[in-house]
Amino acid sequence: MLVAAKDLRIELRSRVLLWQVVPFGVMALMLTGLAMGPNSQNAANLAPGMFYLVLLFVVILTVSRAFAIESPVGTSQSTKMLGLDPAGVFLGKASAIFLQLLLVGSVLLLGAATLLHIAAGVVLHALPSVVLALGGLAITGTLYGALTSGISGTTTLLPVLALPAFAPLLIAGERAFTSVALHQSGLRWLLLLILVPVVYTAVGILLYGVVEE
Amino acid sequence: MNLAAELHDVIVAPSGFPVLSGLTLEVQVGECLLLEGANGAGKTSALRLLGGLSTVISGHGQILGVDIATGDRREIRRRVGWLGHEGSFYDELTVEENLTYACRLTQRPRASIADAIERVGLGDRRATRTGLLSAGQHRRVALAWLLILRPRLWLLDEPFAALDATARALLHEILRDATQAGASIVMSSHEKNLEFATAPRRVTLLGGRAAS
Numbered sequence: 338m339l340v341a342a343k344d345l346r347i348e349l350r351s352r353v354l355l356w357q358v359v360p361f362g363v364m365a366l367m368l369t370g371l372a373m374g375p376n377s378q379n380a381a382n383l384a385p386g387m388f389y390l391v392l393l394f395v396v397i398l399t400v401s402r403a404f405a406i407e408s409p410v411g412t413s414q415s416t417k418m419l420g421l422d423p424a425g426v427f428l429g430k431a432s433a434i435f436l437q438l439l440l441v442g443s444v445l446l447l448g449a450a451t452l453l454h455i456a457a458g459v460v461l462h463a464l465p466s467v468v469l470a471l472g473g474l475a476i477t478g479t480l481y482g483a484l485t486s487g488i489s490g491t492t493t494l495l496p497v498l499a500l501p502a503f504a505p506l507l508i509a510g511e512r513a514f515t516s517v518a519l520h521q522s523g524l525r526w527l528l529l530l531i532l533v534p535v536v537y538t539a540v541g542i543l544l545y546g547v548v549e550e
Numbered sequence: 551m552n553l554a555a556e557l558h559d560v561i562v563a564p565s566g567f568p569v570l571s572g573l574t575l576e577v578q579v580g581e582c583l584l585l586e587g588a589n590g591a592g593k594t595s596a597l598r599l600l601g602g603l604s605t606v607i608s609g610h611g612q613i614l615g616v617d618i619a620t621g622d623r624r625e626i627r628r629r630v631g632w633l634g635h636e637g638s639f640y641d642e643l644t645v646e647e648n649l650t651y652a653c654r655l656t657q658r659p660r661a662s663i664a665d666a667i668e669r670v671g672l673g674d675r676r677a678t679r680t681g682l683l684s685a686g687q688h689r690r691v692a693l694a695w696l697l698i699l700r701p702r703l704w705l706l707d708e709p710f711a712a713l714d715a716t717a718r719a720l721l722h723e724i725l726r727d728a729t730q731a732g733a734s735i736v737m738s739s740h741e742k743n744l745e746f747a748t749a750p751r752r753v754t755l756l757g758g759r760a761a762s
Contacts (some may be wrong), residue, residue, distance in 0.1 A: 339651065339654050339655055340655075343640070343643070343651050346642075346643065346647075347640055347642040347643065350642040350643075350679075351642050406640065406642075411634050411635070411638040411639075412638060412639065412640060414603070414632070414634055414638070415632065415634070415638035415639070415692075415695075417603060417627060418601060418603075418627045418630070418631075418632045419627070419628070419652060419655055419656055420602075420624040420625065420626075420627035420628035420656075421624075421655060421656075546624075
């Protein structure tokens with residue numbers, strides 16, 4: 338938890354999340370809302386997908402930022418020299434990213450209700466699936482963030498590598514959201530949203546040290 | 551013979567390029583060893599190897615009792631202290647927060663933080679964000695961490711770079727105290743006219759191996 342507390346403290350001081358990531362997400366939602374037009378007829382079908390598309394951009398920005406603070410050569414080297422337990426670092430970084438995504442995700446959900454014509458009740462019912470998806474994206478993003486950290490071309494490499502890993506979570510999240518909007522059962526998608534993070538957590542705990550090296 | 555570290559015919563080649571090509575080196579307990587050589591001679595690579603930051607392709611040896619080929623490199627890192635070229639701390643955290651974070655992560659008592667900050671002359675900068683410090687002050691923070699850590703093997707990469715006369719004198723004093731306490735020091739430097747408080751043994755590197 339020390340790693341998570343450190344990351345959150347740095348984020349509070351730098352306010353990159355607040356002044357850059359959140360406004361970006363809201364603007365992307367606004368553009369998406371404009372693209373959908375004022376007609377709310379298709380909102381139930383289209384809005385969840387649009388919401389998760391914006392969320393994907395935000396997740397990539399948040400993960401990039403979380404690893405950018407570790408990327409200066411001196412900082413990454415001195416952190417390595419502490420000889421820390423990699424599993425602890427992985428869980429700490431993932432927790433910090435998850436908490437940041439919860440904040441941005443909450444703002445985006447409110448934005449989605451306003452700009453994408455999603456009913457407040459639907460948003461409320463979709464909340465558990467969104468939280469699960471954010472957890473999964475934080476865990477997966479941490480693993481791929483570490484993998485691409487310190488490599489030249491990190492900014493472009495992270496989305497390319499992480500997108501296939503994010504795909505099951507994005508699809509499951511979108512389907513669960515749509516199921517709520519269409520009053521259908523989204524249980525199997527919720528199960529997928531639980532299963533994928535569990536698998537990636539196990540992989541992270543086992544392999545984060547290798548990935549870091 | 552009491553050795554803090556020994557390397558025999560060690561080859562290190564990150565990304566296939568040999569930065570150390572058969573390095574043989576011994577570091578006695580309590581000695582100060584100065585690595586000399588031109589740019590690209592392998593000084594920093596040798597220090598990185600001693601710090602457990604490099605993978606060995608061939609050769610054998612040990613660092614503070616940990617085998618360099620088969621041992622856990624994290625264990626080496628826990629036992630040595632490192633002072634690198636670059637700033638080593640988080641810019642958004644203060645001097646005291648950075649040191650407290652490192653202490654808590656490594657489960658070291660925080661009681662010595664204030665003394666270490668005073669010793670390196672940053673008493674009036676303890677609540678200053680590290681990102682606002684000069685390069686020399688960054689070095690002092692890293693020195694404060696070494697004072698807290700009290701490692702058995704100090705690895706210093708160009709430690710006198712960016713230091714003013716006062717800081718150089720302080721560094722000499724700290725290094726002398728460390729060797730007197732039984733720690734070993736390995737440092738690299740380009741500077742020819744260093745007046746050392748502790749007379750170092752000099753080893754010249756050439757093409758990734760010891761030339762003398």
